[in-house]
Amino acid sequence: MKNKQIKKAITGGFAVGEAIRQINPDVMAVYPITPQTPIVEYFAQEVADGNAYTEIIPVESEHSAMSACIGSAAAGARSMTASSSQGIMYMMEMLPIASAMRLPIVMAVSTRAISGPLNIHGDHSDAMAMRDFGWIQLFAESVQEAYDNLIIGTKLAEKALLPVAPNMDGFITSHSVENVEIMTDQAVKEFVGEYQPTQTLFDFNEPKTFGAIALPESYFNFRKQVYDAMQEAESKFLEIVSDFEKISGRKYDLVESYQLDDAEKVIVAMGSTCGTIKATVDKLRGRGQKVGLLKIRLFRPWPVEAVYQALKDVEQVFVLDKNLSFGTSQVLAGNVEIALKRPINSVVYGLGGREISEEEVEKIFTGEVRSFLI
Amino acid sequence: MQNHFEEQKFTPTTTCAGCPIGIVTRTVLNATEDPVVVTNATGCMEVTTTVYPNTSWKVPYIHSAFANAGATVSGIETAKKALLKKGKISEDNLKIVAFAGDGGTYDIGLQALSGALERGHDFLFVCYDNGAYMNTGGQRSGGTPYASTTETTPAGKKSIGKIAGRKNIMDIVVGHKIPYAATANIGFLNDFEAKVKKAFSIKGPKFLLVFSPCVLVWKISTSVTIDVAKLATETNFWPLYEVENSQYKISYNPKQKVSVEEFLQTQGRFKHIFKRPDGTDIIAKIQQETDAEWDRLSRLAQG
Numbered sequence: 001m002k003n004k005q006i007k008k009a010i011t012g013g014f015a016v017g018e019a020i021r022q023i024n025p026d027v028m029a030v031y032p033i034t035p036q037t038p039i040v041e042y043f044a045q046e047v048a049d050g051n052a053y054t055e056i057i058p059v060e061s062e063h064s065a066m067s068a069c070i071g072s073a074a075a076g077a078r079s080m081t082a083s084s085s086q087g088i089m090y091m092m093e094m095l096p097i098a099s100a101m102r103l104p105i106v107m108a109v110s111t112r113a114i115s116g117p118l119n120i121h122g123d124h125s126d127a128m129a130m131r132d133f134g135w136i137q138l139f140a141e142s143v144q145e146a147y148d149n150l151i152i153g154t155k156l157a158e159k160a161l162l163p164v165a166p167n168m169d170g171f172i173t174s175h176s177v178e179n180v181e182i183m184t185d186q187a188v189k190e191f192v193g194e195y196q197p198t199q200t201l202f203d204f205n206e207p208k209t210f211g212a213i214a215l216p217e218s219y220f221n222f223r224k225q226v227y228d229a230m231q232e233a234e235s236k237f238l239e240i241v242s243d244f245e246k247i248s249g250r251k252y253d254l255v256e257s258y259q260l261d262d263a264e265k266v267i268v269a270m271g272s273t274c275g276t277i278k279a280t281v282d283k284l285r286g287r288g289q290k291v292g293l294l295k296i297r298l299f300r301p302w303p304v305e306a307v308y309q310a311l312k313d314v315e316q317v318f319v320l321d322k323n324l325s326f327g328t329s330q331v332l333a334g335n336v337e338i339a340l341k342r343p344i345n346s347v348v349y350g351l352g353g354r355e356i357s358e359e360e361v362e363k364i365f366t367g368e369v370r371s372f373l374i
Numbered sequence: 375m376q377n378h379f380e381e382q383k384f385t386p387t388t389t390c391a392g393c394p395i396g397i398v399t400r401t402v403l404n405a406t407e408d409p410v411v412v413t414n415a416t417g418c419m420e421v422t423t424t425v426y427p428n429t430s431w432k433v434p435y436i437h438s439a440f441a442n443a444g445a446t447v448s449g450i451e452t453a454k455k456a457l458l459k460k461g462k463i464s465e466d467n468l469k470i471v472a473f474a475g476d477g478g479t480y481d482i483g484l485q486a487l488s489g490a491l492e493r494g495h496d497f498l499f500v501c502y503d504n505g506a507y508m509n510t511g512g513q514r515s516g517g518t519p520y521a522s523t524t525e526t527t528p529a530g531k532k533s534i535g536k537i538a539g540r541k542n543i544m545d546i547v548v549g550h551k552i553p554y555a556a557t558a559n560i561g562f563l564n565d566f567e568a569k570v571k572k573a574f575s576i577k578g579p580k581f582l583l584v585f586s587p588c589v590l591v592w593k594i595s596t597s598v599t600i601d602v603a604k605l606a607t608e609t610n611f612w613p614l615y616e617v618e619n620s621q622y623k624i625s626y627n628p629k630q631k632v633s634v635e636e637f638l639q640t641q642g643r644f645k646h647i648f649k650r651p652d653g654t655d656i657i658a659k660i661q662q663e664t665d666a667e668w669d670r671l672s673r674l675a676q677g
Binding site: 054065069071074079204 | 409433434435444462468486488
């Protein structure tokens with residue numbers, strides 16, 4: 001049954017902070033970095049005002065943020081942090097360790113360009129840099145999705161025993177005010193449930209060693225376990241979003257198909273740009289053009305079958321990457337190609353927060369813009 | 375229930391013969407009857423005690439990386455607070471210990487250690503200081519003494535070995551105004567044990583800097599680990615002292631003044647000094663700095 005919800009006009013940062021407050025994790029490691037900072041500021045104030053019981057660790061760096069989360073999660077505490085860009089680059093060493101230890105840490109990400117040169121604006125370079133580290137990654141188009149993904153992601157982390165990064169676009173989503181439906185605290189609490197770790201450091205009857213050194217005869221097996229867990233995460237995600245729909249009325253899938261039924265030309269994208277693309281699709285559809293959008297919600301694990309099914313009959317596929325890989329094909333483009341087993345059109349856009357307009361989206365559909373929207 | 379027989383807390387390791395790592399771990403773990411959780415920076419202690427599927431640790435243990443013993447301990451201690459509050463655990467007497475070598479303390483681990491000390495978590499940080507990166511074969515660290523030859527500061531025709539002296543990590547730690555910091559030595563076990571016990575009796579961040587020879591890189595015989603360690607303190611090369619709430623106290627006054635040269639002579643890492651024409655000057659400099667530090671500590675202890 002759909003629960004009562006409150007409509008609020010808030011930014012993505014505050015919406016994610018509010019979701020964290022409602023989840024009320026045991027431990028939250030906080031460290032500032034633009035454009036993530038509003039999340040931890042909002043949350044710290046909520047704790048200061050007695051609206052969450054979380055123990056905050058005001059760490060001295062992001063490397064320590066993730067290290068502290070690993071320590072607290074291994075001890076059996078529901079643990080979270082939030083970061084962006086250089087922060088993620090700085091903690092990068094710890095990211096594959098978190099997944100290899102099968103710790104369900106949640107890190108809210110406001111995506112941002114990576115240096116150099118220094119740039120604080122939004123693109124997906126930071127999220128793409130952590131794509132192979134065993135983290136489940138969700139992308140949000142709107143503030144509503146950023147809020148929902150944080151709640152869905154927390155449950156998914158604990159079901160899959162993998163860390164989860166719910167991503168929202170830095171500034172565009174994190175700092176923009178949108179109307180959001182906020183669920184009741186009780187509904188969120190019941191949905192995520194109480195964290196029940198299976199193995200913890202605080203087991204004094206059967207003490208365990210976490211983070212042993214693994215030689216060639218065992219290392220591969222540990223990594224394979226993460227791979228298998230990631231493969232299984234897709235069906236767990238589907239179960240969770242199905243339950244989520246029942247309480248929120250909002251229906252989510254691995255991908256979102258927008259005007260795909262008879263589409264001949266389709267753009268594949270992630271994040272806030274999907275809103276601009278939808279508006280363009282509506283405009284072009286109005287002129288009788290058969291165009292559509294495939295929005296990726298779950299990026300890791302990569303929903304290869306869902307992408308294939310959505311695009312198999314589409315003549316022309318344009319994949320938008322908000323990230324630049326050097327000396328090779330682009331990340332999202334390469335992933336779509338793997339799903340389709342045929343060439344697609346790859347376009348890199350929006351690096352360092354460069355805006356994309358409906359006119360430019362139109363030029364991608366017509367083929368006027370190729371490779372780089374620069 | 376905890377079993378307090380030492381064999382139950384820490385069992386043999388794959389360390390080199392003569393390595394005192396087991397002395398450090400057992401002395402610390404056996405100093406309390408309360409439950410203990412251990413975190414460990416990457417290094418010799420970690421790789422010689424946790425080769426999967428074996429473990430030497432009979433207490434809960436976690437290692438994740440090199441730079442982050444201070445941060446991991448912060449996470450564990452904060453989880454303890456959160457879970458006690460929720461009634462999910464009942465061990466409010468739980469002791470949390472971080473072990474790191476000098477690399478994981480003086481160098482790559484310094485930032486995380488500083489953060490943990492400044493935030494005031496309740497834990498004991500134990501640095502087993504062997505004065506170089508031994509797990510990778512003996513490269514210089516911020517804890518390597520002046521004129522020691524290492525893999526990255528090798529002595530040669532144009533090199534005396536390490537040019538810089540040891541970073542005074544105790545001063546850095548004491549600068550955080552923590553309730554308790556002390557030096558210890560595996561050659562002075564009673565003193566070491568008493569300091570661990572005292573540390574465990576105090577709430578807040580505690581730091582122990584333990585002199586811990588490395589037979590392999592110091593090029594000493596496997597039978598003389600303890601002798602060399604004792605000589606370090608007898609020559610004032612490694613003074614034993616504690617700093618409790620900013621009050622300094624010398625723990626051990628050598629009865630006879632032994633020259634630092636006698637300590638240097640015992641180890642292959644200083645052998646080149648004795649063959650160099652400027653060797654006398656180098657030894658004089660080490661002696662002078664050793665005396666100056668002892669005088670400084672004595673003055674601080676007198677208040």
